[in-house]
Amino acid sequence: MADVFTKEKRSEVMARIRSKDTKIEVLVRKWLFSHGYRFRKNDKRYPGKPDIVLPKYKIAIFVHGCFWHGHEDCKLATIPKTRTEFWVEKINKNLERDSANIESLRTMGWKVIILWECELRKNPELLLSNLVSQLH
Numbered sequence: 001m002a003d004v005f006t007k008e009k010r011s012e013v014m015a016r017i018r019s020k021d022t023k024i025e026v027l028v029r030k031w032l033f034s035h036g037y038r039f040r041k042n043d044k045r046y047p048g049k050p051d052i053v054l055p056k057y058k059i060a061i062f063v064h065g066c067f068w069h070g071h072e073d074c075k076l077a078t079i080p081k082t083r084t085e086f087w088v089e090k091i092n093k094n095l096e097r098d099s100a101n102i103e104s105l106r107t108m109g110w111k112v113i114i115l116w117e118c119e120l121r122k123n124p125e126l127l128l129s130n131l132v133s134q135l136h
Contacts, residue, residue, distance in 0.1 A: 113134055
C-alpha cells in the first residue's frame with residue numbers, strides 16, 4: 001500500500017514528532033511538580049538523557065512512546081505495513097539502546113522507572129499516584 005501522504009507532507013508530519021516535551025512527559029512533570037517533587041528534565045549527564053531526573057531520590061524516569069520503544073502487546077506499537085524491515089530494525093536498535101542506558105543507570109546506583117504512553121492515556125491519575133510509592 002502506498003503512503004496516503006505526498007513526500008512533502010510525510011516529511012512535515014515526521015518533522016513534528018518530538019523527542020522531548022511530549023504531551024505525556026509534560027503531564028508527568030506537571031503532576032510531579034504539583035505534588036512537591038523537584039526534578040531535572042532531559043539531563044545530559046546521565047545515560048540515555050532520562051526524561052525526568054529526581055537527583056534527591058536517585059531516580060530516573062523515562063516516559064516511553066509505545067511505538068518508538070516497542071511496547072509489547074500494545075495496540076499503539078504496531079509495525080507499519082510499508083518499509084517493515086526498516087521499522088523493525090529501528091525499533092530493535094531503540095530497545096537495545098534503552099537496555100544499555102537502563103543498565104548503566106542501575107550500575108551507577110540509580111532506580112529507573114519507565115512509564116508507558118498507553119498506560120498514561122488510560123488512567124493518568126492512578127498511574128501517577130502509584131508512582132509516588134516508587135519514589136520513596
